[in-house]
Each structure stands twice: as structure tokens, then as C-alpha cells.
Amino acid sequence: MSNIVRGTMLLTGASFLSKFLGMIYVVPFNALVGPSGGTLFAYAYTPYSIFISLSTVGVPLAVSKFVSKYNAVGDYETGMRMFRTAMTMMMVTGIFAFLAMFFSAEWLASGMITSDDPANITVSDVAFVIRMVSFALIIIPVMSIVRGFFQGHNSMGPTAISQVMEQIVRIVFLLGGSFIILKILNGSELAAVGFSTFAAFLGAVASCLVLWIYWNKRKSHLYKQIEQQTYSYDIPKKDLFLELFRYAGPFVLVGLAIPLYQLVDQFTFERSMVASGNKEIWEFTYSVINFYGHKLVIIPITLATGLSLAILPELTKSYTQNNSELLTKQINYRPYKLLWYLLFQLLLVFHYFQMRHMEHYLEN
Numbered sequence: 001m002s003n004i005v006r007g008t009m010l011l012t013g014a015s016f017l018s019k020f021l022g023m024i025y026v027v028p029f030n031a032l033v034g035p036s037g038g039t040l041f042a043y044a045y046t047p048y049s050i051f052i053s054l055s056t057v058g059v060p061l062a063v064s065k066f067v068s069k070y071n072a073v074g075d076y077e078t079g080m081r082m083f084r085t086a087m088t089m090m091m092v093t094g095i096f097a098f099l100a101m102f103f104s105a106e107w108l109a110s111g112m113i114t115s116d117d118p119a120n121i122t123v124s125d126v127a128f129v130i131r132m133v134s135f136a137l138i139i140i141p142v143m144s145i146v147r148g149f150f151q152g153h154n155s156m157g158p159t160a161i162s163q164v165m166e167q168i169v170r171i172v173f174l175l176g177g178s179f180i181i182l183k184i185l186n187g188s189e190l191a192a193v194g195f196s197t198f199a200a201f202l203g204a205v206a207s208c209l210v211l212w213i214y215w216n217k218r219k220s221h222l223y224k225q226i227e228q229q230t231y232s233y234d235i236p237k238k239d240l241f242l243e244l245f246r247y248a249g250p251f252v253l254v255g256l257a258i259p260l261y262q263l264v265d266q267f268t269f270e271r272s273m274v275a276s277g278n279k280e281i282w283e284f285t286y287s288v289i290n291f292y293g294h295k296l297v298i299i300p301i302t303l304a305t306g307l308s309l310a311i312l313p314e315l316t317k318s319y320t321q322n323n324s325e326l327l328t329k330q331i332n333y334r335p336y337k338l339l340w341y342l343l344f345q346l347l348l349v350f351h352y353f354q355m356r357h358m359e360h361y362l363e364n
Contacts, residue, residue, distance in 0.1 A: 033193055039121060044193075136201040173203070178192040
């Protein structure tokens with residue numbers, strides 16, 4: 001149980017810190033770009049989240065489970081084969097996702113925005129920020145595979161450190177770039193938000209650098225494990241892929257749930273507000289619901305995700321070794337039951353305050 005507790009503390013701590021920073025930065029960001037800038041930022045990030053889920057197709061978490069399974073029986077070579085294969089696949093899907101998002105930006109934007117009023121957000125504005133954030137898709141799928149590989153070896157440190165570093169670098173460039181563009185260069189709000197979305201690419205580069213340092217430190221130990229193993233499953237590459245995608249399927253559905261919900265809002269919210277005669281406040285209202293307010297709601301969700309990431313390799317190991325007694329103990333570990341309950345209650349509290357803030361604004 002100590003591995004689970006240590007991994008949970010690392011990943012939930014890193015996830016909380018990362019999302020807490022992601023919640024705090026919106027205060028100065030809102031002061032710089034205002035509600036319309038927040039709305040524009042959110043319009044870029046929702047399709048970006050969907051393209052990430054589609055480009056990774058749940059493979060990083062599946063790799064974590066796959067590597068943990070074969071490590072449990074002493075077959076480190078098969079896990080390394082899958083890691084290399086998945087890396088190649090993620091490079092290809094990442095590039096395809098980038099190209100698809102970049103060149104479909106105008107089409108996506110035209111479906112989200114119907115008003116041609118230059119005083120409000122326009123189709124060209126949304127298309128621009130979507131293209132700017134799409135560059136991160138080149139790096140993030142590959143980066144996620146490396147994280148999943150380390151997690152499969154019950155090593156949560158690389159994921160935790162790289163996650164925090166990614167967020168810090170992204171926020172520094174996001175706020176710093178916006179301040180320079182708006183306050184020093186007297187640039188436009190669109191340019192500031194565009195650079196803010198591009199900061200996702202810079203954060204991903206920083207994360208990759210951290211993972212590269214960890215890989216150089218540990219690769220000798222990883223290859224030594226392969227050299228010392230006495231048995232290896234000779235699994236054809238086709239069967240490797242079939243097993244990997246069998247694991248990946250549920251993760252894809254989970255990863256797409258919230259972004260698809262938000263995407264529906266993006267294609268309908270502005271239309272509904274304009275049709276109901278609330279054209280003047282739709283930008284502010286959308287930013288409160290789907291950007292600034294969502295930062296609060298995502299905290300408990302992130303903590304729950306960190307717990308799931310930490311416990312998955314250990315559960316897989318126990319299951320593979322047919323250790324039903326330990327598996328039952330891990331599943332029924334009481335502190336986790338309490339944590340799940342507290343996270344649910346925290347989510348309800350955040351949702352309540354978000355709705356109260358929205359009601360207060362509409363009343364005034």
C-alpha cells in the first residue's frame with residue numbers, strides 16, 4: 001500500500017498545485033484581457049482538449065497499465081517494445097491532429113459565432129486563437145506517452161514534476177506575454193489572447209525537457225532490467241496494438257466527456273443569447289460559466305484523476321499476479337473511500353458558488 005500512498009500523494013499534490021495555479025492566474029489574466037478575452041481563450045481550449053483526446057486515444061494511460069502488467073511478470077522487454085511503438089504512433093497522430101485543427105479552425109469558428117458585429121468576438125478572432133493553440137498538439141501526445149511509461153514503472157515523480165513545470169512555464173509566458181503586448185507594446189486583446197493560447201506549446205516544451213532529464217538518468221536502469229530478464233513473451237505487433245486499444249477505449253470516453261459538453265455550449269450559447277435578446281452580455285456570461293467558473297470545478301475533478309492515475313499500475317500488478325487478497329485490500333482501502341466522498345462534496349460546493357455568482361450578476 002505504501003507505493004499507492006506515495007504515488008497518490010505525488011500525483012494528487014502535483015495535480016492540485018497545477019490546477020490551483022491554473023485557477024489563480026485567471027485573476028490577473030481577467031484584469032488584462034477582460035471577460036471577452038476569457039471567452040475567446042475558452043473558445044480555443046475546448047476544441048484543443050478534444051483534439052488532444054482524439055490524438056492520444058487514451059494510449060498514455062493504457063501504456064501505463066500495459067507496462068505495469070508485463071513488469072509484474074518480469075517481462076520488461078515487452079513493455080519497452082510497446083513504449084517505442086506507442087511513441088511512433090503518437091508522433092504521427094499528434095502531427096495529424098495539429099494539421100486537422102489548424103486547417104479546420106475557420107470552419108469550427110464559423111459554427112460557433114453567428115454575429116458579424118466587429119464590437120464582439122468574430123469568426124476570424126476565434127479561428128486565430130484556435131490556430132495558435134493547435135501547435136501544442138505536435139508535442140503533447142508524445143509527452144503523455146513518456147509520462148504513462150514512467151507511471152507503469154510505479155514512478156510518479158516524472159509525471160508530477162513535469163506537470164507542475166509545464167503549468168508554471170505556461171502561466172509565466174501567458175501572463176508575461178499578455179502584459180507586454182497590452183501594456184508595453186499597446187497591442188490588441190486578440191494578439192494577447194493568441195499568445196496566451198500559444199503558451200500551451202511553450203509549457204509542453206518545458207515538460208518534455210523535464211522528462212528528457214529523467215529519461216537520461218534512468219535509461220541505464222531500464223535497459224539493465226531488460227538484459228537481466230529470463231523470459232519474454234513473443235507477442236506480434238498486431239496483438240500488442242489490439243491489447244493496447246482494448247485498454248485505451250474507456251479512457252477515451254472519459255477524456256472526451258467534459259470537452260464535448262463544453263463544445264455543445266460553444267456551438268449553441270452565442271446563438272441562444274442573441275436569439276433571446278441578450279447579445280450584449282453573452283461574452284461575459286460565457287466566460288463566467290465555461291472559463292472562470294470552470295477553473296473552480298476542475299479542482300476536485302483533477303484530484304480524483306490524480307488518485308486514479310496513481311492506483312492504476314498497482315491494481316494492474318495485483319491482478320496480473322492473481323493476488324486477489326491484496327487487490328481487494330487496495331480497492332477497499334478506507335481512506336480512498338473517504339477521499340472520493342470529500343471530492344464529491346467539494347465539487348457540489350464549487351458548483352453552488354459558481355451558480356450564485358452568476359445569479360448575482362444577472363440580478364444586477
